[in-house]
Amino acid sequence: MTATATGDWRTRLTDLIADYRSRTPDESKDRYQRARDWQAELDDHGLAAPAWPREVGGLDLALDDLLDYYRITSAAKVPSHPCPLSMILAPTLIAHGTGEQKERFLKPLLRADELWCQGFSEPAAGSDLASLTTRAVRDGDEYVVTGQKIWTSQADRADWIFALVRTTPLEPGTKRSASGISYLLIPMTSPGITVRSLRDISGAAHFAEVFFDDVRVPVANRIGAEGEGWSIMRTSLGHERATAFLADEFRYRNTVDRVFRLVIEQGLADDPLVRQWVADLEIGVQSVAQNGARALAAVLRGQDPGAVASVNRLVKSEFEQRLHALALRATGEAAVLDSRADGACDGGRWTYGYLMSRATTIGAGTAEIQRNTIAEKVLGLPSSRGEHVDESSAVAAGEPMAVADDDERELRAALAGALKSAVDPAHLLDRSRAIDSSDAGLWSDLVGFGLPALHVPAEGGGAGADVRLLCAAVEECAKVIAPVPLLPTVVAASILHAAGAAEALSAVATGTVIVPASLPTGPAWGRPGASSPAWNGTSLTGEQRLVQGAPVASSFIVPAQQDGRPVLILVDGEPETVTVTAQQAFDRSSTVGTVRFDAAPGTVLTEGDAVETVAARVRPIALLAHGADAVGVAARAVALAVDWAGQREQFGHAIGSFQAVSHRIADAAVALEGARNQVLGVAATVDEGVVQGADLDCAVDLAVASALDAAITATESCIQVLGGIGFTWEHPAHLLLRRARSIAVLAGGADTLRDRAATHLLSTKT
16 A cells, blocks of 8 residues: 555545445444444555554554544544454564465454454463463474463454463473463364353353363464564553553543533532542543553554553553442442343443453453562562562653653753752751752753743743643752742743743843742632732732742732732832741742732733733643642652662562562552653643643643642652651651642642542533
8 A cells, every 4th residue: 555545544534434424324233243344344445554554554654643543433433343352463463473474364354354362361370471381282384282261352253363372391390481482373263172151240251261172273373483472472462552542542531421421410510529530530531541642652663662551551440440430329329220220320331331340450460460560670679579570671760651752851861960969958958958048059050951931932032942841841850859949930931921021031031030929820810809919000018928939039920909900010029128038848949938018119010801811821831830840759759769669678578579569669650650641741732732721721730630649649658668767857758748748739739620620521511
């Protein structure tokens, strides 16, 4: 298929879908057969394989185009491929199959002319596949296969099975080994194969046992070299966890929206607890989407998506369980009915789904095994089984598991290098340190990097970078607990740019510390109230009790009132008219003070309705910057916990080998990665302007809530893992906890952000 033939895929796809949806469904065929027919029709038009290389009949679409493809097909609700397992085998064939194997299997696989099942798990080798015992003994040009597979989906209707078999026997006394395993393609009609259905807890029979009794399989049906099945299997699972999650984003979107409508129909939209659950589900959708996009980007660059894919596998499985738990809650009294009962809600969809969701944390490796994988393979913690851990694939603890592009990678590397030795936590822990202290030298260095006006366009006096890179920079500074007024000045730069205050913005860009007297992170910013300072046209009078960065600020941006109208004032911090009383901040890396304005002269930046216009433009950036700071704090906490768990020993073993410890760290790392990807993903939409208004505010609220929770989870877990040493003043772990809690307050609190987002989400589903 040529490039010209694939270039107009959107038009051809939308036209084909429109034609399909205009037809009267053929009721003589069941849903399964209709899905097979649709898949064949897609293939007839060259539209069935969006991610496959063109040389094997695919469209070879880039990441953005793949997202569009799945968005279009999901929105149209056309049938998906009736055999998802085929899409696990396909990338393995493409990467490792011979020309003859590709020619033989890919086309019927794509068209669903032939259906596949997966033969990996065995009765004594479920999550631990390396202990499988199904044997394949070479006999000339054939293998003779003997053994058993279990939990085999669609085995009763599959034409073929792709199976892992042991072609080299285990050494005497050895119970498991990843070597000596081969990857075979076996016809299900082969003599000696017996399929026995297994009924699951829902009452249906989705799985089966498959028995092999001297089944003869041609050697030509082996994928790759003999004994290399384990590494080849990783291709299957890696692509499963990357490409599948991309499509899952849109499938989940439809399901979650359906649950939201159920919540509204049942009159639960005003229940504050339910709204927290609603927001949590939306965060889950976004986490799956952002993690999946990064994993697929790695695949498209020819890289192993293992780290992000492992994280997303766990996120997805537990998300599905939370989704169906809320749905079951929303069905009300109908939840006492079985899915087959006449009065079951939505035809029993949610009771059935709740039961089936219990398998998501079991199949393809249990949630506990996934946590082991993350702890050992991703974070490099010691094995709970006493095995050697290959740290070559491990990601530096706390660092991004995937970086979007070279600009982000270079910025992070440059800042990390400059900050590495610039901050000594001992200075922050010095109890004689002045409460109004800030590191002027470090601040000068950061200004040299373009902070805090990194995200302001060059014509406005900034560095011209995008908000996503600003968030990456803020994260790097937070990792070292930088004692500088970065966040308030980032917000100030955003306000000044939005208000068109070029001269003041230029001062901030060159290092002058200007801070807002209050943060526009909530909807009430700028609205006159009893406590708002008063502006009489020439001077400002009033008090702002807690102002971040006040003790080191040269000027203040103050939302005030004049005759009941909002007005935004820039006030120089002159001693005669402005009094700053420093207070001991809970976060020892920041400064906070009470500011009193006594007829202080100032400059009007904007007034009236324009004050809220400025706030609306600044609020997403201000919140995302705080979210990025929380991500940086979480990253440092995870790094400290991993380092300590790898070296500290108890009972003769590194504490990181105990699953209670490693799983707690893994959970913190999963929360961190999801939050980071959401913050950066939403920041990218701010840059592109693809999401605006209330929808953007909702996305920001959810991303930042995720980051705040991740920071608190990671810092509290860090102290727990460190044990007694983590509870001492001298260890910097409590500095991270202090900063995490303070950032949560400044951003308005995760619960408040979730409630605000859920209210918006539910309002759009009525």
